[in-house]
Amino acid sequence: MSSSVTTATGASSLPRLAFVGLTTLVLLYAAFYLYAQSQPLFGAVLLALACGFAVIYGANRFYGARFIFPGIAAVLTFIALPIGYTIYLGFTNYSSFNLLSFDRATEVLLSRGGADPSTEQPFAVAAEGDQFRIWLPDSGLLSDPVTLTGKALAPVTAALAPADAPATLLETRDAIRLREGLGLLTLTTPDGMQIVNSGLRTFASVTPEYAQQPDGTLIRASDETVLTPDHSTGFYVAPDGTQVPPGWRVGIGFGNFEKVFTSEGIRQPLFSIFIWTVVFAAASVGLTFALGLTLAVILQWEHLRFKTLYRILLILPYAVPAFISILVFRGLFNQNFGEINMILEGIFGIRPNWFTDGNLARIMILIVNTWLGYPYMMLLAMGFLQGVPEDHKKAAALEGASSARVFFTITLPQIMPPFLPLLIASFAFNFNNLVLILLLTTGGPDIPGTIIPAGRTDILASFTYRMAFDDSGTQFGLAGAITLMIFIVVAAMSYLNLVQMRRAATRHAGK
Amino acid sequence: MIVERPADLRRKKILAHGFMIIFLILILFPFLSVISISFRLGNFATGDLIPRNPTLEHWVLAFGFDYTRPDGTVVEPPYPVLLWMWNSIKIGVIAGLGVLAIATISAYAFSRIRIRGKGTLLDGLFLIQMFPTTLALVAIYAIFDAMGEISPLLGLDSHVALILIYMAGVTLHIWTIKGYFDGIDTALDKAAAIDGATPWQTFRFIFLPLAVPMMAVVFVLAFIGFINDYPIASVLIRSEDKMTLAVGSRLYLNEFRYLWGDFAAAAILSGLPITVVFLIAQRYLVRGLSDGAVKG
Numbered sequence: 001m002s003s004s005v006t007t008a009t010g011a012s013s014l015p016r017l018a019f020v021g022l023t024t025l026v027l028l029y030a031a032f033y034l035y036a037q038s039q040p041l042f043g044a045v046l047l048a049l050a051c052g053f054a055v056i057y058g059a060n061r062f063y064g065a066r067f068i069f070p071g072i073a074a075v076l077t078f079i080a081l082p083i084g085y086t087i088y089l090g091f092t093n094y095s096s097f098n099l100l101s102f103d104r105a106t107e108v109l110l111s112r113g114g115a116d117p118s119t120e121q122p123f124a125v126a127a128e129g130d131q132f133r134i135w136l137p138d139s140g141l142l143s144d145p146v147t148l149t150g151k152a153l154a155p156v157t158a159a160l161a162p163a164d165a166p167a168t169l170l171e172t173r174d175a176i177r178l179r180e181g182l183g184l185l186t187l188t189t190p191d192g193m194q195i196v197n198s199g200l201r202t203f204a205s206v207t208p209e210y211a212q213q214p215d216g217t218l219i220r221a222s223d224e225t226v227l228t229p230d231h232s233t234g235f236y237v238a239p240d241g242t243q244v245p246p247g248w249r250v251g252i253g254f255g256n257f258e259k260v261f262t263s264e265g266i267r268q269p270l271f272s273i274f275i276w277t278v279v280f281a282a283a284s285v286g287l288t289f290a291l292g293l294t295l296a297v298i299l300q301w302e303h304l305r306f307k308t309l310y311r312i313l314l315i316l317p318y319a320v321p322a323f324i325s326i327l328v329f330r331g332l333f334n335q336n337f338g339e340i341n342m343i344l345e346g347i348f349g350i351r352p353n354w355f356t357d358g359n360l361a362r363i364m365i366l367i368v369n370t371w372l373g374y375p376y377m378m379l380l381a382m383g384f385l386q387g388v389p390e391d392h393k394k395a396a397a398l399e400g401a402s403s404a405r406v407f408f409t410i411t412l413p414q415i416m417p418p419f420l421p422l423l424i425a426s427f428a429f430n431f432n433n434l435v436l437i438l439l440l441t442t443g444g445p446d447i448p449g450t451i452i453p454a455g456r457t458d459i460l461a462s463f464t465y466r467m468a469f470d471d472s473g474t475q476f477g478l479a480g481a482i483t484l485m486i487f488i489v490v491a492a493m494s495y496l497n498l499v500q501m502r503r504a505a506t507r508h509a510g511k
Numbered sequence: 512m513i514v515e516r517p518a519d520l521r522r523k524k525i526l527a528h529g530f531m532i533i534f535l536i537l538i539l540f541p542f543l544s545v546i547s548i549s550f551r552l553g554n555f556a557t558g559d560l561i562p563r564n565p566t567l568e569h570w571v572l573a574f575g576f577d578y579t580r581p582d583g584t585v586v587e588p589p590y591p592v593l594l595w596m597w598n599s600i601k602i603g604v605i606a607g608l609g610v611l612a613i614a615t616i617s618a619y620a621f622s623r624i625r626i627r628g629k630g631t632l633l634d635g636l637f638l639i640q641m642f643p644t645t646l647a648l649v650a651i652y653a654i655f656d657a658m659g660e661i662s663p664l665l666g667l668d669s670h671v672a673l674i675l676i677y678m679a680g681v682t683l684h685i686w687t688i689k690g691y692f693d694g695i696d697t698a699l700d701k702a703a704a705i706d707g708a709t710p711w712q713t714f715r716f717i718f719l720p721l722a723v724p725m726m727a728v729v730f731v732l733a734f735i736g737f738i739n740d741y742p743i744a745s746v747l748i749r750s751e752d753k754m755t756l757a758v759g760s761r762l763y764l765n766e767f768r769y770l771w772g773d774f775a776a777a778a779i780l781s782g783l784p785i786t787v788v789f790l791i792a793q794r795y796l797v798r799g800l801s802d803g804a805v806k807g
Binding site for chain 2: 033034037039042063064065067068070071072074075077078079080081082083084085086089094295298301303304310312313314315316317318319320321322323324325327328329330331332334337339371379425428429432434435438439461464465468469476479480483486487490491493494495497498501
């Protein structure tokens with residue numbers, strides 16, 4: 001193999017090197033551009049990509065690595081990097097209160113301002129086609145034409161210049177009709193002052209609310225309060241201790257973890273959610289495995305007719321996209337007008353509160369997940385059952401063993417080893433089965449008395465999802481900290497699975 | 512098992528069929544009721560399994576047309592179902608093809624080419640594969656939020672961002688295809704090497720044609736996985752016309768605007784094609800599922 005490498009590279013190396021060089025240059029430029037846009041992290045990622053690309057596709061000794069570079073790069077950039085970044089965010093106060101960078105937060109505060117009433121002056125509007133000019137008679141200034149009407153109005157800036165009064169001016173009441181557009185208008189005088197609409201008949205110049213001082217503090221114009229940037233909390237702080245939003249993102253060490261472990265309102269729900277996550281995942285695997293295996297055994301029975309028909313119908317729940325089935329169940333289980341409660345009421349006279357009773361909601365989740373998951377187990381079991389030699393079973397039957405005994409002493413021990421890694425994988429999948437929880441119950445019903453939204457059916461993953469992306473508050477940092485704990489559990493499971501898989505592989509090789 | 516009395520056998524057969532039929536009725540109940548709901552008048556579940564006054568209203572709306580009721584009122588479709596479907600298919604196909612290309616090439620290299628540190632890399636991939644992308648959603652959101660300030664194409668609400676994230680989910684598929692390649696006789700590539708083929712040529716002309724059935728399996732699996740994703744798409748996509756089916760469908764069962772009938776029609780319309788593809792491919796899928804999993 002290695003000899004053929006050298007022959008192939010000789011002839012075609014020049015165009016290839018040119019291509020590699022060009023691509024690397026483009027990547028390097030993009031990296032530099034990102035760095036210049038103050039995104040050093042992404043710049044570094046692209047830089048690493050560029051270097052990796054140049055080395056692996058440029059040098060002949062990495063011929064083999066060329067095949068796996070795209071895959072490894074994709075996994076590193078879009079899985080490993082986000083995982084690392086999530087862990088990092090767990091050590092910051094990133095949230096809807098501390099969303100911006102320090103520079104952006106300062107900029108936002110400095111750009112705040114109000115109209116100064118002492119500078120008010122009257123204005124008039126002159127129409128010019130679809131557009132308008134603003135005329136300020138006191139200072140003799142006329143603005144450039146601006147758009148003040150239409151559906152999608154956006155803030156506009158226009159320059160003022162000395163001019164003679166326009167020949168025709170709009171009546172005051174016509175000008176008032178334009179107030180929506182006027183409110184979004186900022187005019188700039190020739191000497192750089194900013195002027196905004198301050199009343200129905202007046203424009204006034206803007207004075208900034210804050211001014212920056214050389215030492216980095218901000219001073220509030222109205223009451224001369226000095227705001228000091230506090231880089232440990234990510235806020236500008238007034239002398240009396242009040243924090244002035246918006247804040248910026250800073251590292252807070254183990255702050256989020258402390259919060260998780262010391263705050264009763266977080267620790268209690270987190271603990272119960274963790275228990276439920278494990279119970280949910282284990283029960284899902286157990287139920288789907290038991291049901292799937294039972295069905296597979298029945299389907300394998302030689303005397304059964306219509307096997308193909310049964311099989312097709314049985315795997316239908318697996319064939320329909322899960323998100324559709326889950327939403328269908330959400331509707332069917334609806335307490336007030338769902339079909340399931342209608343039937344239950346008709347037969348038994350009961351209307352269970354599937355969505356407001358915590359235990360019933362959990363049972364519902366398990367029912368739906370079993371419905372979704374048993375066909376997969378059934379298909380796998382059918383495959384593995386075929387691998388069990390028929391004569392072992394026959395021999396046992398001849399010895400007088402009942403079919404149940406044959407199943408538990410001959411069949412089951414033979415299919416368990418190849419099944420085990422798949423069961424672990426299924427456990428891991430359900431441990432993070434976000435789609436099911438988010439689409440069916442969204443975690444509800446809520447546990448009373450918690451600081452952050454937490455529900456009876458929330459699993460760890462949906463808990464963090466809601467913490468980060470729910471309407472009630474976006475606590476990215478805290479979500480990151482809890483995700484780190486999930487990572488640890490997942491890492492343990494994935495290591496266990498690796499060991500199991502190795503064992504299966506050795507057994508396979510030994511056969 | 513071998514010697515069985517006919518009476519016993521008959522009793523067992525009746526039992527087995529009886530169990531199967533009762534079980535199937537329970538299992539298929541949701542499908543039957545959804546079909547019934549989609550033809551039922553109104554958006555609430557009051558009525559019989561066979562609708563008394565069947566209406567095509569929900570179906571007409573699902574196809575994106577206005578529906579004129581007998582009393583003259585015109586109902587507009589609540590959501591652009593076909594557009595969502597198109598978004599889902601477009602994203603699923605592009606990301607699926609990307610995954611297929613990356614996974615096939617990587618799997619070939621991992622199976623056949625000698626690379627230093629291959630064992631460690633494979634173990635690493637196996638470990639990473641267990642970490643679902645959904646766990647890093649916070650970071651993914653933050654990353655694409657920041658990227659969006661540089662180029663909206665890579666920001667939130669962009670299909671490109673979604674496709675990139677999806678394409679990173681190749682690890683499982685690398686394993687599946689590698690398992691398949693490992694089962695191919697090494698005499699084949701030795702023969703090719705003797706004839707002077709480079710590893711790339713061996714891949715292109717020998718392994719690629721052999722892998723076509725397996726690649727079809729991986730493509731269908733990846734495609735279905737992407738279609739079914741809700742968490743990532745719901746975080747990255749915000750505007751209604753960019754949504755995928757999974758994100759959009761959820762809007763139907765809002766507590767304040769509960770469109771049960773419209774949802775039923777839209778669900779059948781969008782779910783049916785995927786279901787049919789799956790049922791056609793299922794025989795091969797099963798083999799792919801267990802092969803990739805067991806062979807180390």
